[in-house]
Structure formats: structure tokens, C-alpha cells
Amino acid sequence: MRQFPARIHGLLAPQAPLGVIIRRGPSKQVATILWDRRQDTFQLGQWLKGRIYERRSDLSPDGQYLIYFAMNGHWQSEAQGSWTAISQAPYLKALTLFPKGDCWQGGGLWTGHTRYWLNGCHDEALFNHANKLRRDLKFQPSTYFGAECTGVYYPRLLRDGWQLLEQREIAKWQSQDIFEKPLGHGWRLRKIAHAEVGAPVGKGCYWDEHQLRHPASGTTQNYPDWEWAELDGDRLVWAEHGKLLAGRIHHGGLSQATELFDFNPMQFQPRQAPY
Structure with missing residues (x-):
């Protein structure tokens, strides 16, 4: 059986030097890891035997809480087989749990600290042990991007400083949406967000690739293996082949690439949340 690297997606807290890495692999096992972005240290949260839909998830501005959409297929359970939960980052144990029962919609965004x-x-929450957190009934994303992953992921990108430049319909059930973010020194990070049926082997129906572009010089550098990339202060961070890396952008482009952590060796281990 063909082996694939761990699949990595990052959530960065905009007002604190914290992040959560969502690490998937094998396909029905997923872990959450706390990332201290000052020290570049990593602390395991919890594993789930199931799927976390990383594009329908978000980290609170202070990095304290995680909202995520998950599915384990136990349709007769109290969580109804799929659910939206709010937890204390980086753990998965729900403080607030909204059973869903299918994979249509689900997940959410933080609109403030609480x-x-x-x-x-x-429906109403099955339970709520986080009384200071409140559902925002007034907020709606400024643009509707569908009910599934793009309906949460694209508003999150726009909120976090990405610009949507173009939406391309390649064929039936195949599209590419082009986002960019300025990096400095005239360089821009381009995200090509794919949504398609029949994606390449090893990728889901939603997957990203990236480019570094310097419009003034006409330079484009392709990074098709970067499955996630983001600006973190004055450095660029990205995930490639199951590893997290960081580098600096200078006039000549990307330099000083450094491996921060290799998530590939991680294996499932039961772990209790400390609350």
C-alpha cells in the first residue's frame, strides 16, 4: 500500500504567539498539536479516531479556544457521528458540543475573544461548560462561498489578510480560487485553492498549492508541495511532506529555510485532556 506523508494544516492566533497544528494520517486518525511560535516548541493535544475538517475550524484570537468540525461515523451516538465542538486548545475534549448528524455545513469562526x-x-448544544463563550447570532460572512469547507475557510482567509483575486471554473466539479497575501520586498504569497471531484491521489477534494510571486520582475516560483503556508510576523511558515518549515523573504526571494518539526513519526496514543 502506498504511504503518504502526514497532512498538515495550521491555525494561527492573530493576537498571541500561539498556533494549533492539525495533523492527519492515516486517513482516519488525526491529532492536534499546540505550537508556541516564539520558541517553536510543540505540545501534543489529543488524537481522534476520525476526521477533523481543518478548513471548517478556527483558533480564537488569543489562542485559548479551538472551534472544529469532526466526524467519526458513530451515527447512533449522542454526538450523532459528526459534530461541531469548542475545546480548550490544543485539546479536543468538548467544552461545548453541537451534534450534527451529517457533513453538510458545520464548523465555524471566532468573531471575537469569546x-x-x-x-x-x-440544534441546541448537547452541553455547554464554557459559559463565558457566546454564539454570535448577528455575524454572517460578507460573501457566501457555499455550505461546506469553502464556506468557513474562505471567510477565514479574507479575515486574516488574504485577497481573493480570481475564481476559475476549470470543468464540472473542478474549480480553482486564487488568493494572495503581500510578504514584503515586493513578494507575494499566492494560494491556489482547489475544489474538485477526482483530486490527485493523496489529496482530498479541497487542497491547496502555493507560489511566490514578484510582480515587478515577473518572477514566479512554484511550490506545488506546500499544502499550507502563512505569514507569521516577519517570516514565512509552510507545511511540506509532513513537516513544518520557516524561512525569510528577502529581495531575492525565500532564504534561510529551516525545519521546525517533522510530524511524520507521530502515532496514535490515547490521551486525556487536563480538564
Whole structure:
């Protein structure tokens, strides 16, 4: 059986030097890891035997809480097989749990330190142990991008400083949406967000690739293996082949690439949240 590197997606807290890495692999096992972005240290949160939809997830501005959409297929359970949860980052144990019962919609965004928006219809919470957190019933994304992953992911990108430049319909059930973010020294990070049926082997129906572009010189550098990339202060961070890396942008482009952590060796281990 063909082996694939761990699949990595990052969530960065905009007002604190913290992040959460969502690490998937094998396909029905996923872990969350706390990332101290000052020290570049990593602390395991918890594993789930199931799927976390990373593009429908978000980290609170102070990095204290995680909202995520997950599925384990236990449709007769109290969580109904899929659910939106709010947890204390980087753990998965729910403080607030909204059963879903299908994979249509789900997940959400933080609209403040203690307020969150839910993507689509949810019944009342099964339980709520985070009384200071409130559902934001007034917020709606300024643009509707569909009910599934793009309906949360694209508003998150726009909120975090990305610009949507173009939406391309390649064929039936195949599209590419082009986002960019300025990096400094005239360089721009381009994200090509794919949504398609029949994606390449080893990728889901939603997947990203990246480029570094310098419009003034006409230079484009392709990085098709970067599955996630973001600006972190004055450095660029990205995920490639199951590893997290960082580098600096100078006039000549990317330099000083450094491996921060290799997530490939990680294996499932039961772990209790400390709350």
C-alpha cells in the first residue's frame, strides 16, 4: 500500500504567539498539536479516531479556544457521528458540543475573544461548560462561498489578510480560487485553492498549492508541495511532506529555510485532556 506523508494544516492566533497544528494520517486518525511560535516548541493535544475538517475550524484570537468540525461515523451516538465542538486548545475534549448528524455545513469562526459563529443549522448544544463563550447570532460572512469547507475557510482567509483575486471554473466539479497575501520586498504569497471531484491521489477534494510571486520582475516560483503556508510576523511558515518549515523573504526571494518539526513519526496514543 502506498504511504503518504502526514497532512498538515495550521491555525494561527492573530493576537498571541500561539498556533494549533492539525495533523492527519492515516486517513482516519488525526491529532492536534499546540505550537508556541516564539520558541517553536510543540505540545501534543489529543488524537481522534476520525476526521477533523481543518478548513471548517478556527483558533480564537488569543489562542485559548479551538472551534472544529469532526466526524467519526458513530451515527447512533449522542454526538450523532459528526459534530461541531469548542475545546480548550490544543485539546479536543468538548467544552461545548453541537451534534450534527451529517457533513453538510458545520464548523465555524471566532468573531471575537469569546464570541463564535456557527456554519449553518445546528440544534441546541448537547452541553455547554464554557459559559463565558457566546454564539454570535448577528455575524454572517460578507460573501457566501457555499455550505461546506469553502464556506468557513474562505471567510477565514479574507479575515486574516488574504485577497481573493480570481475564481476559475476549470470543468464540472473542478474549480480553482486564487488568493494572495503581500510578504514584503515586493513578494507575494499566492494560494491556489482547489475544489474538485477526482483530486490527485493523496489529496482530498479541497487542497491547496502555493507560489511566490514578484510582480515587478515577473518572477514566479512554484511550490506545488506546500499544502499550507502563512505569514507569521516577519517570516514565512509552510507545511511540506509532513513537516513544518520557516524561512525569510528577502529581495531575492525565500532564504534561510529551516525545519521546525517533522510530524511524520507521530502515532496514535490515547490521551486525556487536563480538564
